[in-house]
Amino acid sequence: MKHWFKNLLKDKFLVFKVRDRWSASVQISQRKLYLKYQEQLKTNTLSTISETGFRVFSQFEEDGMLLFVFSVLGMPHKTFVEIGSDDGINSNSANLYFNFGWHGLFIDGNSKSIKRGRKFFSKYPHPWFYKPKFENAIVTKDNINDLINSNGFNGDIGLLSIDIDGNDYWIWEAIDAITPQVVIIETHREFGLKNIVVPYDANYTYPGKHPLYNGASPVAMVNLAKKKGYRLVGANALGFNFIFIKNGLADDAIPEVSVASVLTHPSVAESQKGFDDIKDWDYIEG
Template sequence: MKDFLLRKLGNALDASLPFESRQNSQLIQRNLFFQYQEMLSRGAVLPCFRDTGFRVYSQTDEDGLLLYLFALIGFTNRVVLDIAAGLPSGGNTTNLITNWGCHALLVEGSAQLVAEAGVFYQRHADTWLSPPRLRQAWVTAENINQLITEEGFSGEIDLFSLDVDGVDYWLWESLDAVLPRVVMVEYQDLFYPDESVTVPYRPDFDRFSVHPDYFGASLSAFVKLARRKGYRLVGCNRYGFNAFFVRNDLAGSFLPEVSVQSCLTHPKVLAARDAKRAELLELPWEVV
């Protein structure tokens, strides 16, 4: 049943498709969502987290992974926060906003990308009546909480997505305006599991002024930070660069913690590590 549903999803993904196709996508996703919940309720063996991924709008298979997580832990207020949201195509939260009715704050540094995202959501049949909040801003450890509260967001939310390609570690460390149930972060996959490092903090950090691959933090660093904040690593995306954390008070028995090593095994990760690691190690990294 799951394989059939995922094949059907491939035919109904984009807002530009006819209304019937978009509705078909929503129905298929809901069938899959309730199938997961039914399996959980009767104590059936649940699928492996990594096998539940698929792409609707996300860059790789993050949409399916998030759908699986929320099927198991449930939605609460359906509020999501996306820092460095980029364009809706390739976005981590677009599917939740358009197909699951989530209310979102999307923060992006590029004014052009914010304008293009605004047009997308204003024209989309499922968001034009109540589009997400869009905020153009350069996010720093000093202003992240103020930016969020100024837009009317605070307290518990369902999802926090972070993909700045910069000082991501320091932004999550500083975040306290909201309490996410699920956190998704992009990590630097060129480091080994025992290396806990991040780029040093600068509010004006720009990776392109140093090296295009000089950004972020190792997965081990994020795992340490997550544990301090009360979260556990439950998996990663298909290619091993986006990590998913669930708050420790949620679904511990059926969303167990996984190792850092398990998220660093894809051939893409191994090939990039061999090709780029030596060059990047010459740049300054801070041990955390």
């Protein structure tokens, strides 16, 4: 069988699998969950966020956790900005886009990923669906607000997602063009409960001098969140994607949790052994 034909079959199979993710059955089941959580809120029987995870488009179970959060908060701002999105398909925002009609901005430094994302979102689920915007750029703390503003986003939005394997902490610190209800951002669980941040490097590209020498510890990220007016409410089971909600939004319904409470997966302790190689390098207190 010729290679091009193998690839064609492979692509069709993958598209079929992805297309299932916004099928009627998927949309109906998620709408039922949305209404279930709202009813639980009314009757004071709300699930805990750690019980709600599932994966449709997200890398891990963030889709379910975000659906829970926005079921409680409501969706007055159905917009997102995702930084470090790759092609946007397997992202934290795609489920909200395809299954709840959100609009937003995907930013990534890989031009091939952006091209692939534009092509995919221009075709599915149908050509006249309102498209997200794509920006191919290496983000810095000096350009991030201009990138967001120039694509037409400002003020209140629903979700900010940051996963750039590098200056995540510094980029969130710099953002003031938008005020998200919810922020999901990657932290370095390998740093344990130390309050440390890798110094900012505008020219950083992964993996740098060491694949773990970037970003911030969970404690430092929570400290930054508090400075910006957010509280930690949960994380994926593996304990590296932290979810924050703006203070004043559903404070009692989705309460603050401790860093230690979301770093309980057996793999966390194992991952912290990797810190030994870089424990004596330069850090800033978060």
